[in-house]
Amino acid sequence: MATLSDAYKVIPMTLKHIIPPDFESLKRVPDSHVWPQTDVDLPLQDDDEKPERSIPVIDLMAPNAVELIGHACEDWGAFQLTNHGISTNLIDEVESQARRLFVLPTIEKLKVLRSTDGMTGYGASRMAQSFPKLLWHEGFTIMGSPLHHAQQLWPHDHQVFCDLMENYQKKMKELAHQLLLVMLKWLQVSEEDLKWTFSMAQGSLQLNSYPACPNPKSTIGLAPHTDTMLVTILHQSDPGLQIFNGKSRSWVTVLPVAGALVVNLGNLLQIFSNGKFQSAMHRALVNQYRHRISMAYFYVPPADSMVGPFARFERPVYRTLVLKEYLQIRHEHREDSLSVIRIDDED
Numbered sequence: 001m002a003t004l005s006d007a008y009k010v011i012p013m014t015l016k017h018i019i020p021p022d023f024e025s026l027k028r029v030p031d032s033h034v035w036p037q038t039d040v041d042l043p044l045q046d047d048d049e050k051p052e053r054s055i056p057v058i059d060l061m062a063p064n065a066v067e068l069i070g071h072a073c074e075d076w077g078a079f080q081l082t083n084h085g086i087s088t089n090l091i092d093e094v095e096s097q098a099r100r101l102f103v104l105p106t107i108e109k110l111k112v113l114r115s116t117d118g119m120t121g122y123g124a125s126r127m128a129q130s131f132p133k134l135l136w137h138e139g140f141t142i143m144g145s146p147l148h149h150a151q152q153l154w155p156h157d158h159q160v161f162c163d164l165m166e167n168y169q170k171k172m173k174e175l176a177h178q179l180l181l182v183m184l185k186w187l188q189v190s191e192e193d194l195k196w197t198f199s200m201a202q203g204s205l206q207l208n209s210y211p212a213c214p215n216p217k218s219t220i221g222l223a224p225h226t227d228t229m230l231v232t233i234l235h236q237s238d239p240g241l242q243i244f245n246g247k248s249r250s251w252v253t254v255l256p257v258a259g260a261l262v263v264n265l266g267n268l269l270q271i272f273s274n275g276k277f278q279s280a281m282h283r284a285l286v287n288q289y290r291h292r293i294s295m296a297y298f299y300v301p302p303a304d305s306m307v308g309p310f311a312r313f314e315r316p317v318y319r320t321l322v323l324k325e326y327l328q329i330r331h332e333h334r335e336d337s338l339s340v341i342r343i344d345d346e347d
């Protein structure tokens, strides 16, 4: 079975794009990180968003959860989820371990720098190299056990970090699976259609750090993007996440709701659902006073699995291809990758 790491080996990053700056030492935003105003035109303000304009908050245990989730996937490609069964305690502990990592001196964090063709470890986001400007962000990616890296950071004190990160991934994987079953039900697709994914699915946990920024309006944490995989389950306790509302053509803030997790759909679900579900365009803004941490869990099929609209869709609007091949297209065409695999109407 080919893994995601195998697939990304052939799509290496340059070192320049992997090494984040020593944010702590920056008293102003360097030119390399200054974005054109049009890209950060909506500064984050506590009072500028009415909750009803933003993505829905859905109780997973509600009797009509399937319908609510189905509609949210169609209208927004994202929602906040409560009553999901993951304890607040676990989430808080994982966040505090993530913070423990990111507040280490840069020289320590560079000990676990991701390699140019690697998936795991410390570094800038993979998406960094597709933009002309750099991002006010640093990340740490985990797939399974983070032991190898954790023991380099904390030779005598890494067990808590490892146990929490492994436990969190296990819980996230179960929740992602459960959510996909709900989505399949709404799409009237049998579980069999994603059987291979379910039995071989991998996941990756992306810890995100957005240090407090001297001039938050001039830069961006994560530039607008959709996620590539099936679903992303995100925790944020400080605001910063925004989702693009295609209907009103505006960015809406996703204010953190205590205990809720944000679910957003990736490109693969848009493909599998034949465009009935959409992958949500989103971005992360930075702020002047708080060092914001978020945790994103990506649920990923094996790299050699087939990706295409479910068989129940008689007129597929996307062609079916191997995930590895899609990842290459995605790398080359970024947000246009779904149009590249679209089947034209006249055929």
Ligand SMILES: O=C(O)CCC(=O)C(=O)O
Residues within 6 Å of the ligand: 206, 208, 222, 227, 234, 236, 240, 241, 242, 282, 283, 284, 293, 294, 296
């Ligand atoms: O930090 C956030 O709110 C967003 C993170 C994100 O979009 C990602 O990791 O892909």
Ligand SMILES: [Fe+2]
Residues within 6 Å of the ligand: 225, 226, 227, 232, 282
């Ligand atoms: Fe994302």
